Amino acid sequence: MKNNNVLIIGAGIGGLAVGIRLAAEGFRVRIIEKNMKPGGWLQPTRIGEITFPNAGSLVTMPQQLDSLFNATGRNLDEYLSLEEISPIFRFIFSEENEYTLYREPADTLMKNDLFGLQDQQGYTAYGKRSDRILDEFLPKFFTKPYRRSRNPFAPEFGFRSLRPRRSGRRVSERLFTSEELRSVHSFWSMFCGGAPSLSSHFYRMIPSVMQRWGVFLVKGGSESLVNALVKLFLECGGEIQYNSEAEAIQVYNGSVTGVRLTDNSIRMADYVISDADTAYTCRTLIDSDRFRYATVTAAQQRKPGISLFIYHMAFQTQPRAKRPLIGFNVIMPPDIKQWEQELFSENRLPSHPLFYLNVPSMIEPDFVPNDRGALSVICPVPNLNSEVNWPQESYRFRDRILTELQQYFEDDLRSGLAGERYITPVMLENSFNGFMGAAWGFDPNQEKTEIPHLPNRCADIENLYLVGNGAHPGPFLPGVLQSAEIVHQEIINSRKDM
Numbered sequence: 363m364k365n366n367n368v369l370i371i372g373a374g375i376g377g378l379a380v381g382i383r384l385a386a387e388g389f390r391v392r393i394i395e396k397n398m399k400p401g402g403w404l405q406p407t408r409i410g411e412i413t414f415p416n417a418g419s420l421v422t423m424p425q426q427l428d429s430l431f432n433a434t435g436r437n438l439d440e441y442l443s444l445e446e447i448s449p450i451f452r453f454i455f456s457e458e459n460e461y462t463l464y465r466e467p468a469d470t471l472m473k474n475d476l477f478g479l480q481d482q483q484g485y486t487a488y489g490k491r492s493d494r495i496l497d498e499f500l501p502k503f504f505t506k507p508y509r510r511s512r513n514p515f516a517p518e519f520g521f522r523s524l525r526p527r528r529s530g531r532r533v534s535e536r537l538f539t540s541e542e543l544r545s546v547h548s549f550w551s552m553f554c555g556g557a558p559s560l561s562s563h564f565y566r567m568i569p570s571v572m573q574r575w576g577v578f579l580v581k582g583g584s585e586s587l588v589n590a591l592v593k594l595f596l597e598c599g600g601e602i603q604y605n606s607e608a609e610a611i612q613v614y615n616g617s618v619t620g621v622r623l624t625d626n627s628i629r630m631a632d633y634v635i636s637d638a639d640t641a642y643t644c645r646t647l648i649d650s651d652r653f654r655y656a657t658v659t660a661a662q663q664r665k666p667g668i669s670l671f672i673y674h675m676a677f678q679t680q681p682r683a684k685r686p687l688i689g690f691n692v693i694m695p696p697d698i699k700q701w702e703q704e705l706f707s708e709n710r711l712p713s714h715p716l717f718y719l720n721v722p723s724m725i726e727p728d729f730v731p732n733d734r735g736a737l738s739v740i741c742p743v744p745n746l747n748s749e750v751n752w753p754q755e756s757y758r759f760r761d762r763i764l765t766e767l768q769q770y771f772e773d774d775l776r777s778g779l780a781g782e783r784y785i786t787p788v789m790l791e792n793s794f795n796g797f798m799g800a801a802w803g804f805d806p807n808q809e810k811t812e813i814p815h816l817p818n819r820c821a822d823i824e825n826l827y828l829v830g831n832g833a834h835p836g837p838f839l840p841g842v843l844q845s846a847e848i849v850h851q852e853i854i855n856s857r858k859d860m
C-alpha cells in the first residue's frame with residue numbers, strides 16, 4: 363500500500379483504538395507517547411501495594427469494544443473479561459438522603475425513598491424522553507463525521523422538537539419536586555464537565571446509555587483494558603515509542619509532512635493523528651503560520667473546561683462509613699446552586715466541594731490487598747485560568763476535603779492514613795499536556811450555542827486528524843472510541859478520492 367505511513371501522537375485510548383483499526387488494514391502505524399506508559403488518563407496511581415484507578419473504570423456501550431476487536435478478526439473475550447454492575451452510582455446528600463442508580467429503571471424507582479407520586483411520573487417521563495434523545499442523537503450525530511464547526515442543535519439536525527437548548531436543571535425542575543431529585547437528574551452533564559444549569563439537557567442520555575446497555579467493570583481495572591489494546595495493536599503490526607514527545611506537527615503547503623519530537627528528531631508521515639488534548643494540539647503543536655488555519659482559530663475560540671483535584675488515600679484498614687457506600691459515590695454539596703455558581707461562574711474553589719468518592723476495594727478487590735484500606739476523591743475544580751495558586755493551595759485543599767469527608771465516616775480518617783497522594787490541575791497539565799489542566803477538553807457549557815468539539819478531519823490541513831476528548835463526538839470511552847472509528851473511516855474514504 364502506498365502513502366500508508368501513519369503517525370499517532372499519544373497512546374491514550376483514542377490513539378490506541380484508531381491505531382488498531384488502521385494497522386489491521388495494513389497501514390504502517392507508529393504511536394509516539396510522551397510518558398513511559400500507555401493509556402493516558404486510564405493509568406492508575408499506586409501507593410505501595412494499593413492501586414487507585416483514576417479514570418475509565420466504567421465501561422458503557424461495550425459493543426464498541428466488540429466492534430474494535432472484531433475489526434481485527436479477534437474476539438474481545440479472549441483479551442478482556444467484563445463484569446456488569448448494578449447498583450452503578452450512589453449520590454449522597456448531607457441531609458441523610460441518598461439516591462442510587464440501578465441498571466433497571468424499575469429498581470431505581472422502587473429502591474429509592476425520595477420519589478413521591480409526582481416524582482414517579484416525572485421519572486417515567488424523564489426516562490422516556492431521554493431514550494428518545496438517545497435514539498435520535500446516536501445515528502444523526504454521534505456516529506457521523508461532521509465537517510464544519512457548526513452547532514449540532516441547528517435546525518438541520520432535526521433535534522428541535524427535543525428542545526436541545528434547554529438546560530438539564532430547567533428540565534429537572536419541571537419534572538421533580540425535591541431538590542435532591544432535581545440535582546441528580548441535572549447532574550449528568552458533570553460527567554463531561556458541564557454545569558447543570560448551563561449545559562444542554564441532552565446529557566441525560568448518559569443514564570439512558572447505562573441502563574440500556576449496562577455498565578461494566580474490566581477485570582483488573584482500566585489498566586487491563588489498556589494492556590489489551592496495546593497487545594492487540596502490536597499484534598496488528600503497530601509500533602509504540604514511549605518517552606517520545608511531539609514538539610511540532612510539520613505542515614507544508616497545507617498538508618502534514620510529519621512530526622518533530624522534543625529530541626529534535628523528525629518522523630515523516632503521510633497521515634498524522636493527534637490523540638493529545640485537542641486545544642493543546644491546535645494551539646501549540648501546529649507548526650509554521652499556524653494562525654492561517656481555521657482549525658487553529660476554532661480551537662482558540664473555545665474555552666477549556668474545568669479541571670480536577672484527585673486525592674488518593676491509603677489506610678491500614680478500611681475506614682468504616684456511617685452510611686453504606688458502593689464502588690462509585692458522589693458526595694453532593696449542601697447547596698448545589700451555590701456550588702455551581704462558585705465553580706462555573708466565579709471560577710473559584712467552591713466553599714463546599716462536590717466530589718466523587720471511589721472505594722477501590724469495591725471496584726476490584728485485588729486493588730487493595732492484605733486487608734488494607736483505600737479511598738479516592740475526585741473533585742471538580744477550576745482550570746488553570748483561575749486565580750487559584752495550586753502550589754500554595756493544594757495542601758490546604760487536601761485538608762478541606764478530609765474535613766468534608768470525615769462527616770461520612772465513623773473512624774478518624776487523619777489518624778488512619780498510611781499514605782496519600784494528590785494530583786492538582788498543574789500536574790495534570792504537565793503529565794498529559796491538557797491545555798489549562800482541563801480534564802475533559804473543551805468547556806461543554808458553550809454547547810447550547812456552539813459545539814465544543816472539533817471535527818475529526820481538519821478541513822484546512824490535509825491529512826491531519828483529531829481523536830479523543832476534544833474531538834467529535836466528545837469525551838468518555840464511548841465518545842473517544844467513536845472518534846477513533848470516524849477517523850479510521852475518514853482516512854479510508856480520503857484514499858478513495860485520491
Ligand SMILES: Cc1cc2nc3c(=O)[nH]c(=O)nc-3n(C[C@H](O)[C@H](O)[C@H](O)COP(=O)(O)OP(=O)(O)OC[C@H]3O[C@@H](n4cnc5c(N)ncnc54)[C@H](O)[C@@H]3O)c2cc1C
Pocket residue numbers: 371372373374375376377394395396397400401402403404416417418419420421422606607608609637638639670740793794795801802829830831832837838839840842
Ligand atoms: C476522573 C475521570 C474519570 C473518568 N472515568 C471514566 C469512566 O469511568 N468511563 C469512561 O468511559 N470515561 C471516563 N472518563 C473519561 C475518559 O477517561 C477519557 O475520555 C479518555 O480516557 C480520554 O482518552 P484520550 O485518548 O482522548 O486522551 P488521554 O487519555 O489524555 O491520552 C492522550 C495521550 O497523549 C499523550 N500526549 C500528550 N501530548 C503528547 C505529545 N506532545 N507527544 C506525545 N504524547 C503526548 C498523553 O501522555 C496521553 O497518554 C473519565 C475521565 C476523568 C477525568
